[in-house]
Amino acid sequence: MNKITFAFKSMIGQRTGRLEEKWNYDAGSLLLSSPVVEDIDGDGRKEIIFGTKNGKLMSIDVDGTLKWTYSAEETHSEMELMFLDTENNNSISSSPNVADINNDGKKEIVFGTESGTIYVLDGKGKLLWKYKTEGPIRGTPFIQKFANNEYGILFGSSDKTLYFLNGKGQLLWKYNAKSEIESCPSIILSQKPMIVFGSNDGNVHAVDLKGVPLWQYKTKDKIIAQPVYDRLSKNTAPAIVIGSTDGTLYCIAENGNLIWSFETDGAICSKANVIDINKDEKKEIVFGSCDNSVYAIDMNGKKLWSYETDFWVVAMPIVADLDGDGKMEIVAGSYDHNIYVLDSEGSYVLDYVPGVSGIVAQTGQYGEAMTSGPGKTQGKKIWQYKTEGVVVGCAYLSSEKSLIVNTESGKINDLIHKKE
Amino acid sequence: MEKIITKQGEVKRIPLYVQGLDDVMEGGVPEGNITMICGSAGTMKSSVCFNTMYNEASTKNKIGLYLTLEQSYPSLLNHVINMGYDLSKINVLLINDLSNINANISQLKNSNKGTIIFADLGCIRKEIKDAKIATTQNAGWLNVIKNLVKKVKTDLGLDMMVLDSLSALYVLSKFDNPRIELFYVFEFMREMQVTSFLISEMPLDGSRYSEYGVEDFLCDGIIHVRLSQFRRNVVREVSIVKMRATQVKTDIFSLEFKNGKFYALYGGQNPLL
Numbered sequence: 001m002n003k004i005t006f007a008f009k010s011m012i013g014q015r016t017g018r019l020e021e022k023w024n025y026d027a028g029s030l031l032l033s034s035p036v037v038e039d040i041d042g043d044g045r046k047e048i049i050f051g052t053k054n055g056k057l058m059s060i061d062v063d064g065t066l067k068w069t070y071s072a073e074e075t076h077s078e079m080e081l082m083f084l085d086t087e088n089n090n091s092i093s094s095s096p097n098v099a100d101i102n103n104d105g106k107k108e109i110v111f112g113t114e115s116g117t118i119y120v121l122d123g124k125g126k127l128l129w130k131y132k133t134e135g136p137i138r139g140t141p142f143i144q145k146f147a148n149n150e151y152g153i154l155f156g157s158s159d160k161t162l163y164f165l166n167g168k169g170q171l172l173w174k175y176n177a178k179s180e181i182e183s184c185p186s187i188i189l190s191q192k193p194m195i196v197f198g199s200n201d202g203n204v205h206a207v208d209l210k211g212v213p214l215w216q217y218k219t220k221d222k223i224i225a226q227p228v229y230d231r232l233s234k235n236t237a238p239a240i241v242i243g244s245t246d247g248t249l250y251c252i253a254e255n256g257n258l259i260w261s262f263e264t265d266g267a268i269c270s271k272a273n274v275i276d277i278n279k280d281e282k283k284e285i286v287f288g289s290c291d292n293s294v295y296a297i298d299m300n301g302k303k304l305w306s307y308e309t310d311f312w313v314v315a316m317p318i319v320a321d322l323d324g325d326g327k328m329e330i331v332a333g334s335y336d337h338n339i340y341v342l343d344s345e346g347s348y349v350l351d352y353v354p355g356v357s358g359i360v361a362q363t364g365q366y367g368e369a370m371t372s373g374p375g376k377t378q379g380k381k382i383w384q385y386k387t388e389g390v391v392v393g394c395a396y397l398s399s400e401k402s403l404i405v406n407t408e409s410g411k412i413n414d415l416i417h418k419k420e
Numbered sequence: 421m422e423k424i425i426t427k428q429g430e431v432k433r434i435p436l437y438v439q440g441l442d443d444v445m446e447g448g449v450p451e452g453n454i455t456m457i458c459g460s461a462g463t464m465k466s467s468v469c470f471n472t473m474y475n476e477a478s479t480k481n482k483i484g485l486y487l488t489l490e491q492s493y494p495s496l497l498n499h500v501i502n503m504g505y506d507l508s509k510i511n512v513l514l515i516n517d518l519s520n521i522n523a524n525i526s527q528l529k530n531s532n533k534g535t536i537i538f539a540d541l542g543c544i545r546k547e548i549k550d551a552k553i554a555t556t557q558n559a560g561w562l563n564v565i566k567n568l569v570k571k572v573k574t575d576l577g578l579d580m581m582v583l584d585s586l587s588a589l590y591v592l593s594k595f596d597n598p599r600i601e602l603f604y605v606f607e608f609m610r611e612m613q614v615t616s617f618l619i620s621e622m623p624l625d626g627s628r629y630s631e632y633g634v635e636d637f638l639c640d641g642i643i644h645v646r647l648s649q650f651r652r653n654v655v656r657e658v659s660i661v662k663m664r665a666t667q668v669k670t671d672i673f674s675l676e677f678k679n680g681k682f683y684a685l686y687g688g689q690n691p692l693l
Contacts, residue, residue, distance in 0.1 A: 079518040079548070082567045083560040 034393025156181025198223025307379025
């Protein structure tokens with residue numbers, strides 16, 4: 001009965017308004033990853049920071065005006081240049097990360113490039129230090145502050161090595177994963193602290209904070225998504241949630257044992273968003289798949305709803321209250337050039353209209369019809385916005401209540417919700 | 421982007437300068453196409469490719485890039501001079517050192533003669549065998565080839581290239597996912613809009629035209645040269661297996677080289693002796 005009541009409520013709960021572009025900015029190069037929104041120069045206003053395919057790290061303000069650009073282009077001899085993939089060598093494939101890694105009270109920006117270098121810039125785009133590896137860095141560097149106020153920077157490289165640096169750029173240790181690392185690692189500060197990351201041979205690796213291996217969990221294809229570590233409800237132990245390009249989202253316990261898995265029909269390329277989207281005090285998991293869909297699943301790996309776009313959903317969906325109605329919306333960018341804003345609770349769709357008899361009698365499935373719900377929850381689109389290219393990532397600018405959307409073609413769009 | 425023609429017969433063609441063979445393929449291979457020349461050792465694959473490049477350079481002032489991955493530059497030159505090709509009619513540039521490549525190529529910019537650039541990658545390999553970059557970059561040698569093609573295309577306007585051979589490329593550059601990676605190699609050549617000849621060394625049993633098989637589908641044309649035994653004589657034969665955008669006669673011809681020219685002779689039932 002509750003489900004039927006909910007169905008009718010959902011049917012009349014109409015959202016109004018639309019998404020509108022506030023401004024756009026042309027980066028002049030292809031974009032490959034999401035922007036980051038942070039106040040990096042301490043002026044009290046947030047900046048939008050992103051990397052480009054031609055090796056530029058850019059900072060623009062919330063009005064879409066360029067503040068500064070840093071060129072990560074490296075100089076090479078004529079001979080070295082011949083060996084390099086000159087079109088991609090300086091590419092910044094992943095989002096930067098921001099933290100005060102040297103405890104000077106100002107935030108620094110950390111990012112990696114296809115040439116295998118980690119750069120650290122200050123909030124005004126000045127190089128502080130860089131660290132060179134032997135292979136492309138395609139994952140966002142992970143930054144962790146420890147109890148002694150020291151910072152650690154953790155990143156994987158396609159030279160098959162996980163690097164752990166301190167805030168001054170000194171190597172603390174490195175770990176040979178025996179496979180290229182494109183996944184961004186995560187540090188789990190549980191009773192037994194550990195680092196978890198995926199590699200291209202399909203393994204989820206867990207190593208301790210000194211780089212000693214703890215366990216591995218094998219998936220069927222390479223892992224490029226970042227793991228998430230979270231307590232999915234008050235009564236459950238924290239777990240690791242990570243997607244694989246084999247199409248499955250895995251929920252793994254701290255000891256490396258599988259808790260549950262959820263299969264999709266396409267590669268999962270980005271981190272899942274673990275958040276309580278329906279205020280039931282249990283966390284849900286929202287993620288995109290290259291089977292073109294956005295999924296919301298519960299803490300036990302059961303599907304709540306999915307919404308199918310026209311192409312891959314590669315970037316991590318974000319969860320925000322765009323229209324200020326107190327309810328969360330799910331924002332997903334698709335390779336079909338669209339931004340989709342979805343209702344976090346989905347929409348209950350009836351399999352048949354209650355009161356119309358005959359279906360039960362005709363099918364003879366009386367018992368099943370009475371014990372199962374009269375319908376199912378599906379993903380519900382609230383708004384949609386067509387961009388100029390493949391959506392590679394987005395971020396929520398809470399101060400402006402707007403969405404910053406990066407498209408592969410090089411356009412950054414600032415979208416806001418406009419009431420009718 | 422490949423140009424789309426508006427009517428039949430509009431395709432521009434590059435003759436192979438093999439008398440008898442060009443006539444049965446509408447005059448030659450379509451400009452910009454990627455053609456594999458396949459055969460076992462001793463079937464004159466390299467010579468057929470050089471013959472085309474030489475004739476285009478000497479008669480139409482075209483620019484060609486011959487990438488030799490195994491046979492050394494002196495060995496290749498001795499071979500073609502001995503076949504009777506007059507290299508004084510064209511510019512010949514040797515690239516066996518990557519450090520001075522810009523200067524070497526730019527000296528040809530204002531020439532009004534056709535040019536063949538020999539890039540001896542075997543020699544370059546020996547030169548830099550201890551250089552770290554050559555060992556750390558897995559796709560490094562493939563990048564060298566791509567960057568050479570781009571450089572010559574940009575600076576001189578490259579018309580034609582020969583890659584001798586695909587088998588040697590596979591030894592130099594490891595392909596983890598050949599199906600995907602070769603797709604991008606072929607796409608690169610198509611984007612460059614350079615008429616390309618890829619020499620493929622076939623196993624003696626002739627079971628396939630290329631190493632991975634996927635090349636057969638990715639290329640636009642396949643020309644098969646082979647050795648055929650008839651009593652105590654061995655003759656070379658040539659046939660066109662596939663040629664996109666071309667009406668071809670797929671019969672087997674005898675391939676002969678006489679007085680500085682290639683001939684494809686059709687003798688009916690049996691190979692000519």
